[in-house]
Amino acid sequence: MSLERTEEFDRGDWLEDKELSRVERGYLLTLMWLDKRLRLVDYLELLEDAYYKTNLQMPKSHTEQYNLDNKFWYWYPLYSLGSLSIIAYVLLAISGALLGFYYSPSATSAAGADATIAYNQIVFIQTDLNFGFMLRSIHRWAAQFMVAAVFLHMIRVYFTGAYKEPRELNWILGVVLILLTLLFGYSGYVLPWNQLAFWAAQIGLEMALSVPLIGEWAAQLLFGGFSPGAPTLMRMYILHVFVLPFVVTSLIAIHVGIVWMQGIAEPH
Amino acid sequence: MNENTNTNDDRTAAETAEEAELRTDGGEASETSRSSSELRTDGGEPSDERGPSSELRTDGGAITPADDDSPSFRERKERTDGLSRLTYEYFERSRREDQVLRDDSDYVERDVLGFPAWPHEMIRNLSITSFFVGVILFVSATMPPPLEAPANPTSTPAVILxxxxxxxxxxxxxxxxxxxxxxxxxxxxxxxxxxxxxxxxxxxxxxxxxxxxxxxxxxxxxxxxxxxxxxxxxxxxxxxxxxxxxxxxxxxxxxxxxxxxxxxxxxxxxxxxxxxxxxxxxxxxxxxxxxxxxxxxxxxxxxx
Incomplete structure (x- = not known):
């Protein structure tokens, strides 16, 4: 018995049999040395797994099997509506972040002015800020395009029966997303605090108050009172730039993730 | 349906036998060993090289404990009760059923893997994206939103929309x-x-x-x-x-x-x-x- 540690497995013979070149031998020894310390084999297995998953030979899709490629390309615009709404969403996030640098959700008037600070900031963005007019225009139009794309997307999904059996949950998620998109649009509509925004807030408030039982509570929660004012603007702002972006972004991620898992419902 | 159940039962029997065999020599989870038995052994070594009865070391030199009575992944799973046990059994079963379906299926395999992501898919997606973004930019440049009058709680406008x-x-x-x-x-x-x-x-x-x-x-x-x-x-x-x-x-x-x-x-x-x-x-x-x-x-x- 010696103090020298013996190797658990003698790899010498095995290495001799291999008749490796100098480079190969050096590589293998390094690999063995690292493996003993870092358990590289485990990670290699993960890699191998990933490799086989990505290079999996998929069975022929419906379009391929029945040679529907021509039809698929003909209808393709309808099938890209979902991604178009995501593109518009990304555009909205970028332009919205830039607008957020200059906007201030304050419904109080500056000293000596009759318009509120929020409205004055919109005026500033549109008239004084370099590129500001275009920035607000992009944000507004991208919102219109996103809502339109989402509506058309839903219609496409309905008429191609893409909500059926394995995809019911994603349809429900989609309905939730379309409602949240509308809420997004509404809360953004209020932010400039101009005449239309104020009276839109008034109507929303009255709608909330009309709901039996929880009406007053909902009005307090969403609009911060029983008539539109500074708290309403602040709540709509927080909803628009803090709550909804997180919720909608994560729901979109889940929505797309489920599409990824289940595959696109093939056009027929 | 009857046929399927029969094959299932046959399969179960065959698999249990296989698993039992595996457990005697390697003592590992059967699912992983089926696909990668060369890679995954408890010593980080091909199992056939260890030889029979694998000279148990008592000095603790091995990285992982030698084959003793420490329970395998599968055994540990089987010991747990209740919902987790049920879940595990369901997954086992559904995996087996999947395999049966896969064996029975007459899927036509592709002769080509499909369009490569680069450049075909990427160019298509980029062109769609840039076209769409371009349309939005064009529209927002030509039709900017008007600057409305500031909010005035005392006067209701004629049109509220x-x-x-x-x-x-x-x-x-x-x-x-x-x-x-x-x-x-x-x-x-x-x-x-x-x-x-x-x-x-x-x-x-x-x-x-x-x-x-x-x-x-x-x-x-x-x-x-x-x-x-x-x-x-x-x-x-x-x-x-x-x-x-x-x-x-x-x-x-x-x-x-x-x-x-x-x-x-x-x-x-x-x-x-x-x-x-x-x-x-x-x-x-x-x-x-x-x-x-x-x-x-x-x-x-x-x-x-």
Whole structure:
């Protein structure tokens, strides 16, 4: 018995049999040395797994099997509506972040002015800020395009029966997303605090108050009172730039993730 | 079905035998060892090199403990009770069933893997993306939003409207005439006009949620399901007519003979007309479609 540690497995013979070149031998020894310390084999297995998953030979899709490629390309615009709404969403996030640098959700008037600070900031963005007019225009139009794309997307999904059996949950998620998109649009509509925004807030408030039982509570929660004012603007702002972006972004991620898992419902 | 169960049972027996064999020599989880038994052993070594009875070391030199009575992954799983046990058994079973299906399937494998992501897919997606972004930029450059008057709580403007995508909701708010005075309630309405209109949003949204649970089956094309397509046409037209209801003042001002009563009536009749037409058209298309389908089917597989 010696103090020298013996190797658990003698790899010498095995290495001799291999008749490796100098480079190969050096590589293998390094690999063995690292493996003993870092358990590289485990990670290699993960890699191998990933490799086989990505290079999996998929069975022929419906379009391929029945040679529907021509039809698929003909209808393709309808099938890209979902991604178009995501593109518009990304555009909205970028332009919205830039607008957020200059906007201030304050419904109080500056000293000596009759318009509120929020409205004055919109005026500033549109008239004084370099590129500001275009920035607000992009944000507004991208919102219109996103809502339109989402509506058309839903219609496409309905008429191609893409909500059926394995995809019911994603349809429900989609309905939730379309409602949240509308809420997004509404809360953004209020932010400039101009005449239309104020009276839109008034109507929303009255709608909330009309709901039996929880009406007053909902009005307090969403609009911060029983008539539109500074708290309403602040709540709509927080909803628009803090709550909804997180919720909608994560729901979109889940929505797309489920599409990824289940595959696109093939056009027929 | 019977056949399947039989194969399942056979399979189970075969697998248990296989697992038992594996457990005696390697003592590992059977699922992983089937695919990668060369890579995954407890010593990080091919198991056949260790030889029989593998000279147990008592000095703790090995990285992982040698084969003693420490339970394997599978055994540990099997010892746990209750829901986790149930879950595990279900997954085992469904994996086995998947394998049976895979063995039985006659999938046609691709002869090519498909379009490569680069450059084909990427170029297509980039062109679609840049076209769409370009359209948005163009429109926002040519039609910038106007600068409205600042909020003034003391003066109500003549026209109050939300963005176009909420017109349908605003239109529902203008359906007081539907809130009938019911004889049952002694000439009273169920709720005030406002509450009624707000609550009317509920059924519409609930219908959207229920769609996949009401319409089941494998029909996908509109021709295959005329009724549900007609329902869809009804919904689309209704969303338009409700949106028009939101601007009924403006329409009445523009069109001489227009009355708001006529519009309310039309906004619920037009969807029915549209749905009926869609149903009739799809139903008549269906015959030709089924004929085509049958012809193709019998050409492929002539009846015995």
């Amino acid at each position: 939300p963005d176009w995508y909420l017109y349908w909701s605003f239109g529902i708010l203008k359906t007081q005439a539907l809130n009938l005075e019911l004889a049952v309630l002694g000439g009273q309405t169920i709720a005030t006009d406002r509450t009624f209109a707000v609550l009317l949003h509920g059924p519409i949204i609930v219908m959207l949620f229920l769609v996949p649970f009401l319409n089941k089956g494998s029909a996908r094309r509109p021709v295959e399901q005329p009724f549900w397509s007609a329902v869809g046409v009804f919904g689309v037209i209704l969303s338009f007519t409700l949106s028009l209801l939101a601007i009924k003042n403006l329409m009445a001002a523009r069109i001489p003979i227009w009355t708001s009563h006529m519009q309310l009536w039309l906004s619920f009749v037009l969807p029915f007309i549209g749905a009926t037409i869609a149903y009739a058209v799809l139903k008549s298309m269906r015959e030709g479609y089924m004929y085509d389908l049958n012809r193709r089917y019998y050409r492929l597989r002539p009846p015995r």
